[in-house]
Amino acid sequence: MILVTGATGTIGSEVVRRLAARGEKVRAMTRDPAKAQVPEGVEVVRGDFLDVESVEAALAGATAVFLVAVLGPADGGRDARMVTAARAAGVARIVKLSSVGTGDPAYGPFGTWHLPGEKALRAGGSEWTILRPSSFASNTLGWAEAVRTGRPVPNMTGDGRQGVVDPRDVSETAVAALTDSRHSGRTYTLTGPEAITVADQAAAVAAVVGHPVGTSDLSPDQIRAQLAASGMDEAAVESVLGGLLFAREGGNSLVTDDVRKALGRPARAYREWVEDHRSVFAGV
Template identity: 65%
Template sequence: MVAMILVTGATGTIGSEVVRQLAARGDKVRALTRDPAGARVPHGVEVVRGDYLDPGSLEAALSGVTAAFLVGVPGPGTRHDADLVAAVRAAGVPRLVKLSAIGTGDPDLGPTASWHVEGERAVRDSGAEWTILRPSSFASNTLSWADAIRAGEPVPNLTGDGPQGVVDPRDVSEVAVRALVEERHAGETYTLTGPETISVPGQAAVLSEILGRPLTARDLSAEEIREYALGWGMGDEAADGLLVATAFVRRGGNAVVTPAVPDILGRPARTYREWARDHKGMFGEA
């Protein structure tokens, strides 16, 4: 039985939901964050400070942990995953679940495909039971459109008509919880998608119907995509990698649907429409 589960990235999109679901199950959870004072977690969850760049903080956070959910910081040249796995290995944590990304290791995807390669390798070589999760594009990524929608402007389209198996983050988190508490997922690498592929214009059409207002999508040029990435705080190298990745999606390279979510959870994966309906208030209802 899992005695203590450590969740890194505990205030992020996936990590916070993993914490919530584990706490709802009654599991003992330790949430790792660089800012414990700002963390909002369910009652009973232990919040600890930890920073990948401070090995001493990781050592303390890993004390007594028997399973860990690993959320690295992707990007060119980062070693966060490897450093974290080294600390986990030293602590003797017997079960690891790593959040990776769809297409990891695929050369056609460009530089972004390498961002999780080292971390995945470190997890596989850790000596622990491991599971790797490679989710497709998150449905929640469209929350970045909220300001444009409220202003009545077209939403930015980086990937043209390229369809993707857009996945609900709640499904990814639920799969992560299963992998953390069930032995049957050891040694598995799961590509996690929604039940269908959908493009940016398709998502905009769904939101238009749900919000009851007209929405359009505007294709961004390569230079606009690069400026968009830099505005997110990406460096030049990461922005250039995003250009290659978005072109890959535009060509249909990420038109992937897998049965992993329903096979693991025993129910259908949520659609983008379901996610949008449940979160429509975050876009500002008409």
């Protein structure tokens, strides 16, 4: 039994789908099971990291766990407690979704969010794998309406280049780590094949939809306002803003070969991801 937390999110839902397609026994944990859409045969359970009993029930009988727990700077303790609870439940293998830059002081507060969970994993007691993805290609799905209506898309990172990663590569690596002990004890920093700017991404979208896509640079105050409007608390807003400004200065330009190391093939390019999501941007 493989328990997938965050089972309705970008990565978790794809992990559930891929595991089910392999014929694995999968339990999907979500705070609202009624809204979960999962493949046939997948067990859906309610689980909330703030509700210990629900977590213990979700862990019962699980042999492996995909851990998606950190939503903000205050959540690292919940992440670490989930690791402890999983080990107490006899879980043999834990794969944690972390983030690029974790543990690097240059990333500021954002680089500390996942540290408690990572440290808890490395303390021993089960097999573990840590995934540290860079910026997701899917973050640009928020551009869809602007692209369809001919408006410029927001640029929060200026001319800073990032190793934008296809979320499918992250999910596929998670499945590999959950089902194969060869990945145990590894930390994979997952990026795309090249470091690209927002302007590069806009150009890729333009090439796919067949019309120009402009960009509009946002000031730190504008970014701060957008993040606050999304529901983040002040601490999370400032942490994320710091990370974005670090990326703007070129600090998140890291590109690795870890997708190839984990999966035996190159990482997907951003253009490929856009082509596969053309209907979203073109509105057809």
